[in-house]
Amino acid sequence: MNNLICVGAVVLVFLHLLACSKTSPTQVETDSIYGQWAWQFSIGGISGRDTLTPTRVGFTRRVQFSQDGLFQEFRNDSLFGISQFTITRERTIFSPDSLQVIHFQDSVRFQAQVLWTVSRDSLVLGDIHVEPYGHYFTRISD
Numbered sequence: 001m002n003n004l005i006c007v008g009a010v011v012l013v014f015l016h017l018l019a020c021s022k023t024s025p026t027q028v029e030t031d032s033i034y035g036q037w038a039w040q041f042s043i044g045g046i047s048g049r050d051t052l053t054p055t056r057v058g059f060t061r062r063v064q065f066s067q068d069g070l071f072q073e074f075r076n077d078s079l080f081g082i083s084q085f086t087i088t089r090e091r092t093i094f095s096p097d098s099l100q101v102i103h104f105q106d107s108v109r110f111q112a113q114v115l116w117t118v119s120r121d122s123l124v125l126g127d128i129h130v131e132p133y134g135h136y137f138t139r140i141s142d
Contacts, residue, residue, distance in 0.1 A: 030087050030100060032118045036064045037137035044126075044133035052133070063137065071104060081109045092128050101128065 039061035042052040054060045062074040071085040083106035089098040092114055102125070104110035113125040116134065123137040 030115065030118070032120065033065045033087075033115065033123065034067050035142070036062060036140040037123050038062050038140050040136045040138055042133040042135045044131070046131045050133075062140065071110070073110070081106060083110050085110075087115065093130070094126070094128075 039054065041054075044050060059075045060077070061080075062077070064070075064072045064074075065085065066072075069084050069086065071083050073080045073082075083104040085102055085104050087100050087102050090101050091097070092099050092101060094114060100115040102113045102115055104112070112128050113135075114128060116124040116126050118124075121139050123139070125135045125137070127133050127135075
């Protein structure tokens with residue numbers, strides 16, 4: 001039963017990411033990004049169907065975006081890295097429209113990400129390169 005629910009969730013997010021790629025959002029409410037987010041899974045890669053989960057990669061991942069522009073990533077509850085971040089509007093390989101892109105001061109450790117969607121409970125980010133992954137997070141309640 002749990003496998004069926006997980007597969008269903010993966011399919012729904014994959015369809016959501018496909019829909020986003022056809023009708024790319026041009027405006028996302030960036031204030032909603034602030035807080036802590038737990039990584040659930042990522043879909044993409046060279047096939048577009050590779051699915052990464054905490055079980056598959058061997059670690060959990062949690063990220064935090066602070067209003068002062070500080071980004072922190074934790075893996076298995078240990079600090080992995082810290083960087084300042086900014087959100088800018090620019091054209092990407094995904095759309096001729098400008099999208100909101102998160103840039104990290106530590107661009108070696110953290111790649112720029114398209115901010116596809118953010119709501120009260122979910123966050124979807126996307127890599128900006130030719131074999132991208134979409135990364136799905138859920139908000140961690142304070």
